[in-house]
Amino acid sequence: MAEEKELRYEPAPIEEKWQQRWAADPKLYAADEAACDEPAAKPKYYVLEMLPYPSGQLHMGHVRNYSIGDALARHMWMRGYNVLHPMGWDAFGLPAENAALKNNTPPRQWTLANIAAMKRQMMRLGLGYDWATEVTTCLPEYYRWNQWFFLRMYEKGLVYRKKSKVNWCPECATVLANEQVVNGCCWRHEDTVVEQRALEQWFLRTTAYAQELLDGLDKLEGWPEKVRTMQRNWIGRSEGTEVDFIFERSAKEIREQKDGVTTLEGDRERVRIRVFTTRVDTIFGATSVQLAPEHPLVKALADTDSGLRMQVDQLMEEQKRARETGDVAAIEKHGVPTGHFAINPYNGERVPVWVANYVLMDYGTGAIMSVPGHDERDFEFAKKYAIPVRRVIAPADSSAEESPLPFTSEDGVLINSGEFSGLSCTEAQKRLQEVAERGAFGNATVTYRLKDWGVSRQRYWGTPIPMIHCERDGLVAVPDDQLPVMLPEQIEITQQGGSPLARVPEFVNVRCPRCGGPALRETDTMDTFVDSSWYFYRYTDAKNAAAPFDSAQARYWFPIDQYIGGVEHAILHLIYSRFWTKVMRDLGLIANDEPARRLFTQGMVIKDGAKMSKSRGNVVSPDDMVARYGADATRMYALFAAPPDRDLDWQEDGVAGVSRFLGRVYRLVARHAPAARASRGETAQKPEGLSLKLERKLHQTVAKITLDFEGRWHFNTCVAAIMELVNEMQAADAELASGAVAAPILHELLRTLVLLLAPFAPYLAAELWEMLGEEGAVLRAPWPASDPELAKEDELEVPVQINGKLVAVVRVAADADGRQIELAARSDEKVVARVAGKNVAKVIVVPGKLVNLVVK
């Protein structure tokens, strides 16, 4: 039959046709500028997917991420919202420099070519982005605002410089990112051990917002609990006490020996060792003080004690090696006695001062009091070195008197603690803090694990830090009117040491903006997380040449209504962006406290039970899928195969199945479109019979999908629901062909089916929309409403159980009351047979659900 051939579904020509039409209509996915003035009539909706790194190839994780976001955006367009749905490129970063080394292609050229390739892939997938707002972070139009923000933070005291450790590969003679350190060695030179070098680095004072970042999490109800917990742990607030132990030697003595200036705190007569503890209630059990190997006092002592020096170097070496292999908790505790003593300010007890490899300089004060009786780690250490273990807390329930040490619970009572004996742990903590404050040897304090953000990178392909080093004036900020500090384009990337920028004299040698004398430009560039910390604000006003964005635009669009991306960004990107938002708010640029109201983290795409990776050889290319099955089938499969928050197992047979389904939809609509078209304008009569049956299914499907878009997001079951609807319509195909359903109803059935399909399979929906003779974009057609009257069944099947076991199913009217349902159940012959001769003790009737007879 000739017409059969015409009905064959071939995605390629359809998708090509619509891709061209959409490309010719740049306003299609643009936000409605006029809507800003009438927020009540047309509310805004900002849906955002995390921007990709332009590697040159989309992977399936991207396809999944963008299919979710695009379905949501399309749905919201159809719901009549003013939608902002942008896309951009996280375009700075190391791979561009590596590619430059490998292929001798300049990073900019390599990056822009990758962007072009990926943009093509996105367009081929039919993703509805407003390309007029595209943001590319490696272009000066964007990164100049990174510099501008850096200067604003510098003015507010949120930027500072300090010496800090970096990973250094002696072979590459350059700095490595943490991810480039593999088992303590360089990723490119697997036999070369990475060193820790101390360099002057730039820092952003994220800790200034630690408390607000923590408190804000409670209000982020639209964020996954998992992400909020991860951030809480990362910020790591802990309340405790700082206490000064008095070192037995004076600063003067140490200074004399050292023949120089010490950096010790409290440069008075006595040297104080400040320790941080969360368990000041155990302080009468402190039997030693432990210092981190990098502690300034250790340095001072080691300067005059070469034996100590050697041993401390050894400890640092151990810490370093452990940090490199990532197995910090597993290293054996190891320490060195300094031979000196310190005095516990509460009881005057003289305890030895040690240096230990398990004490960290960058947490708390870099010194601890060691209480082996009530701390696991101190206990392990004390056992090894025969340091006394003393019990100072008795368990609250006295029967457990013999509880073994270390006893770490706070549910206890102080003993052997002088005047504080008898107090509970919590009471004692309060009292001891008061005493310390009165005696000026300590105070209650809060410590965070969160550290300031080191943003310096000794790299080429990043935002130049806008600072100048002048011999006369010291550090001088680049004035705003000299921004952007341009990244030089003609540059040779080599494997030589240090930042490539340092070898470009035209870049480095400048005049001091203050005194006009010769000066050197900073050659560090910024961490790429800076770029992604505020890019979503730029989308609201991407072309602005006078400011990062217009505040009114940002106020209109923010916060982001729905942010979608992978969990792997749960901490770094999402903390940095929250930090940046708070800084921008304090600069008066925006009104929101948080960047995104709701966050969704989608699951990974896996294949054969493992994450897709080149080394496993289980990578599926999106291009391949699109070429074989079309963009619609590829995207729809990504939504159908699993709920969006779970991992998705990629099975090509499944994509083929979705493609076959789309073919059935295509043929179904194509077969009946002529009849349906003919009815346009006619009003439908009240449906009955087959018409009612199909209408009912249709309205149930609309209700289900609408509800899911409102929050549950089980798009896999949405697709399944559409399949059920199509199956039911197809089963009635012959009757439809013979006119059993009136044309206006047939028209509504097909038209609504296409609307339901539009968020998931936009190409096919557009094609069928046109086939049905509809005008304009499906995207602008209103989302269908479900009529509850039509969706309602008039008869229900009610299962009947006896003692919880299914025995029969009876049909009753949908509005039957409990009595009627029970009657129907009890007159069923199977039920009668089972109940005969027994006593019905209880009858549970849940109208519309089931009947359960409790029989004895």
Place this chain on the structure above:
RNA sequence: GCGGAAGUGGUGAAAUGGCAAACACACUAGCCUUAGGAGCUAGCGCCCACAAGGCUUGCGGGUUCAAGUCCCGCCUUCCGCACCA
């Protein structure tokens, strides 16, 4: 070690405490012919030759008229954090 998530057919999965396995994939049988990566029909958790019937949501308890779902204890897998004082 701490924190979190998940364990359901051959596979991906579904199920406001109320008929477990919807919807697909794979498979089996049949039909069709333009022999296609096509279409259509039927079957498809396990046991029992069929039927009748029985069993079944990682394991063990509990709550309930009723548990995949709630509670307690275990096991396994995955993810995050990990000497944070």
